[in-house]
Every structure is written in structure tokens, then in C-alpha cells.
Amino acid sequence: MKIVVTGASGFLGREVCLAALRRGHELLAIGGTHLPSIPNVHRTMHLDLTIPGRLEAVMLDEFPQAVINCAALPTIHDCDRNPDLADKLNTEVPRRMAQLAFHVGAKLVHLSTDMVFDGEVGRYQHTDQPRPLSRYGLTKAAGEVEVLKYGREHAAVIRTTLLNGNHPRGVRGLHERLFMDWSAGKTTALFTDEIRQPVGLTNLADVTVELCERPNLSGVYHWAGADALSRYEIGVRIAEHFGLDSDKFIKASLRSELPDLAARPRDLSLQLHPLAGKLRTPVQAFAEQLGELRIPRGCEEWYEKETGRKVVRLLEKGIDF
Template sequence: MKILITGSNGLLGQKLVKLLIENNEEVIATAHNGNRLPAKYSGYTFEVMDITDPVSVQKVLQKHNPEAVINTAAMTNVDECEKDKEGCDLLNVEAVKHLIEGCNHIHAHLIHLSTDFIFDGSHGPLAEDEQPNPISYYGESKLKSEQLVKKDSKKWSIIRTVLVYGIAHDMSRSNIILWVKNSLENGKNIQVVNDQWRTPTLAEDLAEGCYLVTKNKAEGIFHISGSDMLTPYEIAIKTADFFDLDASLIEETDGSKFTQPAKRPPKTGFIIEKAKKQLGYQPHSFTEGLKVLAGQLQSS
């Protein structure tokens, strides 16, 4: 199958390119700037594609005519979205319109990545039919993009995920696990909240979920995440224990102690039974995910 990926330089993009190559799929990796994929990757085509430019999107899609497009590109910094709403709309909403038009023109299946931040966090874990109610501009933008995909796409899937963690090949992306590990290794005291709940998602698991949806031509909405419901404080303690670091440096606190431009939903997390039953999706446990990260850090 010929599959085009947007945002191939990002953490999920990198994992997807690697996974698809390993499964002998024909891969077109795209990003709006130069190719930053590992030099050891081979057997794929790279194209510069600016998803905010409809001409660029149409040109690349018509040139390669993929059967499926996996859209991993987005502005995901929640606070930046709150401060730069115009930029957020451009990348998270307007660009999706261009991808929908491009995919419809070549009859491609659009697989669009979304987030637990479309929910208000009043309860969890959440199934696919839960009513969205975003409390941040980032969440609003992703909900708008979902609505566009459902309304205008001829063939579509939406994959929602939660708190993705993993190792980018160039260490260009941080996440809560790396932040905790690096802080404790440097003897820093850190404050971590205990009043938010998530089902953290290993990047490799999210890539696998995207591939299962694509390979099976599965349409509709799928929740793809880890299965362990944890607070950031619990994540930090488990990370300290796994890497044999000093957990006494971790101070338990709550969200009221932090001032951030964007609100965070207190409790989300996903019910992933649909993905398990329909796709055969089986995520790593959080401890298994830490083992994957540890192995990658050793080999980097």
C-alpha cells in the first residue's frame, strides 16, 4: 500500500516511517521543511509539503497518488495554541481542509490524529461516543478539525490519543518521562501534579494503531492509547523507581500551584476496547513502555 505521512519529522512521524518501512509498505514522508529522519532509514520517498498551502498539498498528493494519508502534523503545544490562536487555526484547522480536499480528489483514505483534549476532563476513561467539550483553544481546534473530517471527507478515520511519550532519534522531543529522568539525574527537586489522570501512550503503540487502521481500511473514530490510568505524579514515581533514581526529589502537588495560559482537562484517559476488538490493538503496559525507552536510550 502507498501511504503518505504528514509531519514525518515529529515523534509519531518518525515511528510511523520506521514501522511502515519494516512492513514493506510504500512510504512517502513529508514535512514543511527539510528531511530530519535518521540517515539509517531507507526505502522511502521524502517530499517537502506545506500543509497550510493548498497548492503544495494538491501538487504532492497528485504526484504520488497515495491510497492513504496519515496526518500527524499539528500545533500541539497547548499553551502556544492559547497564545497564538491564528497560528493554531492555520495548522490545526485550515490545513486539514486542504488535506480533505486533496484526499477527496485522489480518493485517498484520510487518517487524522486527534486528542483527549477535545474533552472537558470531568470524568474518564472515555469511549469514542463520549460528547466533546473542549476547555482550551488547542482542544477547540482539534474538535473543529474532527468536525471537518466527518462532514467533508469521503473516506476517513479519526485516531484520538493521550499523552504520547517516546524517544525521537535526535532527542529533539521531550516528554514527562525524559523530564523526570533528566531532572532526578541532575539532583533537581521537581513538583508534579496529582490531580490529573491520563492513559499515557507509547509512541510505538500509537504508530501501530495508525498502521492497523490504515492496513484494515477501518473507518470511523478510534481511541488509541495506553491502558494504565495514571497521574503525572504516579508517572514520575514509576519513572524514578524504574531507573533507580531518588524519588524523594519529587514533590506531590496539584494543578492550582501552576499558572498556565491554557486549561488542562483534569481527567481523561481512554477506553480502548473498540481498537482491541476491531483492530487487534494491544498496547504495552506503562512499565513495558519504560523498558522500550530504556533500550532506545542505551542504543542512542
């Protein structure tokens, strides 16, 4: 199948491209300002999706069978700083993409977020009404509506959550951000009363590609890992997995210690039914996700000193991890 991946230079998009290649698809990987760097990829390009006409030209040239949209402005902070860009990238671009996908008869798989919910109750079902607290959540919730407007049966929206995996430069994954603190001599304060349900990066990438392969699966779905945990538990389990003393590096804290909680949902746990029962890709437990994590780049020397363990780098997926 010919698949176009947008946002292919991003954290998730890159992994989606690797999954598409692994599963034998023909791929066009599109970055924004950066050209995607993906070993053995067929074709790459970069273009600004907010400029009308660019994406249209590519789609009409390519006539792909599926499009996976990982392009976004994906943080609360960036959306608050650039509200116009947030509207464009998170809402208008998905609308144009859905129109185009419908026009060429391609399936659109669009990435959304658990941040469309307010976190008051947790265990959200895919049918629950979004109630975002931030501009990020608002623009993503609006993007979902736009995507499904052009034929619900041609598009799948995946609401997902904290990405747990390895970034080539060691700067984006959950454990990588913790390692950055710890190797700089800092203790990380993590909430015991804020719940998230991290998803394995490669597992989520497989799900997005499997959704392209399954034309009968469409509409809004939730995908995350199997375990809803507090941020504190997540940090402790990561530290212990790497043989680090969690008491030394993590301090338990409460949400009430933060001056402004307005945009922070408390419990974003998700129910994965009905997608979990329909896919071949299994839901991954947090313990399994931990098994895929590597010592982040640049932290090797600190880690060896701290634990006395030797870091061995493997050549994986064509890049030196």
C-alpha cells in the same frame, strides 16, 4: 501500499514512518520546515502545508492509497501564541487533506487529542461530545469534524494522549523531560490529582499504520495505553524503572497549588472500546511501555554517577540510541 505521512519530522510522525517501513509499505515522508531524518526511507520532502496548492500538487502526483496526518501545532502554549496558525494547521489543513484524500480515493488517518475533552468526568468514550478548554483542543475538535465531513467511511480520527517513547535527541518523551530536570539538579513537582493514560510511541505508530491497512475501520476512535495514572504515579514509576530514588527527584503536588487551572483538564482517561477489540496491535500496559525507554541522550554521565549503572547504547533502527 503507498502511504504519505505528513508531520514526518515530528515526534510521532517519525515513528509512524518507521512503522510503515517495518510493515513493508512504500512511503513518502513529508516534513514542515525540516526534512524528515528516517533511515532507509524511500522518499522525503518538506513543504509548508498551510500554503494552498503545495499539498494538492503532491497528492495528485502521488495518488497514495493512504495518508497519515501527524502535522499539527500540538501544544496549548503554541496555539495560544499563534492562534491563526493553530486554526490553519489544526483545522483548515485537515479539511483540505480530507477533500484531497477523498478525491484520490485514499484513506486518511488523522491524529487528534484527548484535549478535546474538559477532563471533568474521565473515562471518555469515543462517542462523547468534545468540550475543549483550550484553543489547542478547540482547533483539534474542529479538525475532527472537518475530516469526517468528506466521507466518514474514508477517514479514521485517532484521539490519543501523552506520548511515552524515545526521541532521537532525548527531548520530547515523558521520561526525557523528567531526566532533563533531574540531571539539572531539580526536583519535579507532579500532580497526584491529574489523570492521564500514556500511550507507547511505537505502539501508537503501529495502530496508525494498521488503520491504513484496514479499510473497514473508520470514524472516531480512542487509543492510549492500558493504565490511567496520576502524573505523580507516572513519574514515580519512571524513576523506579530506571533505579532512581523517586523521593529524591519527585515531589507530590496538587492542582489547587497552581494559580490558573483554566485550560488544564483534570482527568483525560479514555475508553479504548471499540478499537481495542478490532486491531491486531494490542493495548500496551504502562509496564511494557517502560521496557522500551532508553536513557536520554546527554544524561548518560549523570545517570551513571547517580546509579552506578553503566549505560550501553544499542544501534537500533539505523540510529545510535
